[in-house]
Amino acid sequence: xxxxxxxxxxxxxFEEAPVELRCNYSSSVxxxxxxxxxxxxxxxxLLLKYxxxxxxxxxxxxxxxxxxxxxxxxxLRKPSVHISDTAEYFCAVIPxxxxxxxxxFGKGTRLSVIA
Amino acid sequence: DAGVIQSPRHEVTEMGQEVTxxxxxxxxxxxxxxxxxxxMRGLELLIYFNNNVPIDDSGMPEDRFSxxxxxxxxxxxxxxxxEPRDSAVYFCASSLMADSNQPQHFGDGTRLSIL
Numbered sequence: 626x627x628x629x630x631x632x633x634x635x636x637x638x639f640e641e642a643p644v645e646l647r648c649n650y651s652s653s654v655x656x657x658x659x660x661x662x663x664x665x666x667x668x669x670x671l672l673l674k675y676x677x678x679x680x681x682x683x684x685x686x687x688x689x690x691x692x693x694x695x696x697x698x699x700x701l702r703k704p705s706v707h708i709s710d711t712a713e714y715f716c717a718v719i720p721x722x723x724x725x726x727x728x729x730f731g732k733g734t735r736l737s738v739i740a
Numbered sequence: 741d742a743g744v745i746q747s748p749r750h751e752v753t754e755m756g757q758e759v760t761x762x763x764x765x766x767x768x769x770x771x772x773x774x775x776x777x778x779x780m781r782g783l784e785l786l787i788y789f790n791n792n793v794p795i796d797d798s799g800m801p802e803d804r805f806s807x808x809x810x811x812x813x814x815x816x817x818x819x820x821x822x823e824p825r826d827s828a829v830y831f832c833a834s835s836l837m838a839d840s841n842q843p844q845h846f847g848d849g850t851r852l853s854i855l
Contacts, residue, residue: 659843661846668831668849670846671844674843719841727844733782
């Protein structure tokens with residue numbers, strides 16, 4: 626079975642400062658990795674995904690994430706945040722060739738950008 | 741594409757009443773998922789379907805909850821009788837079956853309040 630740990634439940638950061646949201650996973654098989662963002666009163670939207678190849682993945686809105694297999698991590702970063710980045714961010718994994726297995730989500734990290 | 745469509749967006753009702761939440765997945769998607777989101781428990785997977793067949797309903801909290809998918813373009817989640825602790829945001833999501841690297845697409849959710 627897979628599990629996802631998002632180490633920080635809340636992250637406050639000033640506008641234009643860099644941010645890193647941490648995600649670690651546990652799995653006995655190789656996985657695909659995803660980051661989703663949830664803006665207030667909306668559903669989750671895909672931010673980026675790692676399937677294979679380069680370990681640095683770029684997503685929408687200037688976010689990027691780096692897959693580190695040895696540390697089983699997939700941390701999300703942005704060099705300069707905006708007020709509009711205030712949202713909840715979810716890390717998720719799914720095993721390769723999973724068949725019917727659904728995504729496993731972390732509990733989320735609430736990013737608050739302060740003016 | 742219209743995306744995943746959920747209705748109603750908001751529902752307020754008294755305890756004991758029957759509640760029906762509706763979902764129209766993205767056309768062509770083979771998987772449909774129902775989630776519940778609360779502050780206390782985060783995002784929980786309730787049940788998911790593959791080609792209209794329920795695959796795993798182990799996340800359904802009680803017998804008061806039931807879900808159906810009579811055809812590829814429609815699903816319902818029913819709570820009967822409803823209780824105040826059922827108050828939450830309920831999300832529907834859909835995805836393609838072909839590969840596990842396909843992301844899930846979420847609707848905007850139904851915010852349910854049981855008085």
